Amino acid sequence: KKIIFSGIQPSGALTLGNYLGALKNWVNLQEENDCYFCVVDQHAITVPQEAKNLRKNTLEVLALYIACGIDPEKSSLFIQSHVSAHAELSWVLNTMTYMGQLNRMTQYKEKSEKSEANLNAGLFTYPVLMAADILLYQTDAVPVGDDQKQHIELARDLAERFNSRYSETFKVPEPMISKFGSRIMSLQEPTKKMSKSDSDANAFILLLDDADTIKRKIKRAVTDSIGVVSYNDEQLGVKNLMTIYSKLSGESIESIQNKYEGKGYGVFKEDLAEVVAEGLRPVREKAEYLLKNKDQLELVYTKGAEKAEKVARKTLRKVYKKIGFIERK
Numbered sequence: 001k002k003i004i005f006s007g008i009q010p011s012g013a014l015t016l017g018n019y020l021g022a023l024k025n026w027v028n029l030q031e032e033n034d035c036y037f038c039v040v041d042q043h044a045i046t047v048p049q050e051a052k053n054l055r056k057n058t059l060e061v062l063a064l065y066i067a068c069g070i071d072p073e074k075s076s077l078f079i080q081s082h083v084s085a086h087a088e089l090s091w092v093l094n095t096m097t098y099m100g101q102l103n104r105m106t107q108y109k110e111k112s113e114k115s116e117a118n119l120n121a122g123l124f125t126y127p128v129l130m131a132a133d134i135l136l137y138q139t140d141a142v143p144v145g146d147d148q149k150q151h152i153e154l155a156r157d158l159a160e161r162f163n164s165r166y167s168e169t170f171k172v173p174e175p176m177i178s179k180f181g182s183r184i185m186s187l188q189e190p191t192k193k194m195s196k197s198d199s200d201a202n203a204f205i206l207l208l209d210d211a212d213t214i215k216r217k218i219k220r221a222v223t224d225s226i227g228v229v230s231y232n233d234e235q236l237g238v239k240n241l242m243t244i245y246s247k248l249s250g251e252s253i254e255s256i257q258n259k260y261e262g263k264g265y266g267v268f269k270e271d272l273a274e275v276v277a278e279g280l281r282p283v284r285e286k287a288e289y290l291l292k293n294k295d296q297l298e299l300v301y302t303k304g305a306e307k308a309e310k311v312a313r314k315t316l317r318k319v320y321k322k323i324g325f326i327e328r329k
């Protein structure tokens, strides 16, 4: 039995990328493991958020966890700001992280190049908070999309540094990134990853998009002039669409390639739209139901935080003792 930890930021509605790269893979893990799935609201405020939206998005992410098949009876679902140990350990780890390490984080580099006006210290030390999230639970594995690999590397590095400076305290976590479909690309610019913060709404599909919206976005998805449904790096748009098709339907790439041999992109896209719309329909319906029954969500995050708090406190207590903080009597 392994300990699994992962989280998603409530910085907007979740995309098909979040689902295929992360959420969908979590569901199977909960049968055999001890899983913690967190809504990381403290990470979300590293970019400006309206309080009202943050509240709405936080509950929405939680509802989507459950709607995608995460069972609150099996896994601990909670909200990051409810367990104060995350912020506390994050401070300690901040004092052990080199500026150079954070400077090398590609996600920070990209974000800081985009908008100088929004640069704040939280955005810079964001990966340290993520390391705290993971290390507090003595996590074995972190199921994420490809873009989080470097952040998990930092968590490993900090665990090792602390363990060697003091004594064995943290388990060193492993990233768990699927070989196929761990980076879903933008429907408009298939060299960029699909992101909820993209200014072009046609670039992403949201888990709560209705069937008509999904069909329209897929119809408009960028392809090429080659006109053959084939999986290769010369046709990145088509490659991405085939990946989505395969991930959602369970059909192999080879079988999809054969199925659409001699047919154009029109037919392929129409079928894909059907696969996506039908695949997401139950998720959307369940999430909409839960969002109308907020009491149920409240029970879930309350119970989740209680369980998480106990485990997290235990690790934090050890850390405080080792670094020389006097225990409050």
Ligand code: TYM
Residues within 6 Å of the ligand: 005, 006, 007, 008, 009, 010, 017, 018, 019, 020, 021, 022, 023, 040, 043, 129, 130, 133, 134, 142, 143, 144, 145, 146, 147, 148, 151, 181, 182, 183, 184, 185, 193, 194, 195
């Ligand atoms: P976030 O909120 O950006 O994304 C949540 C998860 O979705 C994955 N993902 C994708 N996978 C494939 N294709 C895409 N286009 C795509 N876009 C997003 C991400 O890899 C991620 O798994 N820092 C994290 C949140 C976090 C976290 C943690 C994760 C905070 N603490 C501790 C794991 C463990 C983030 O910003 O993810």
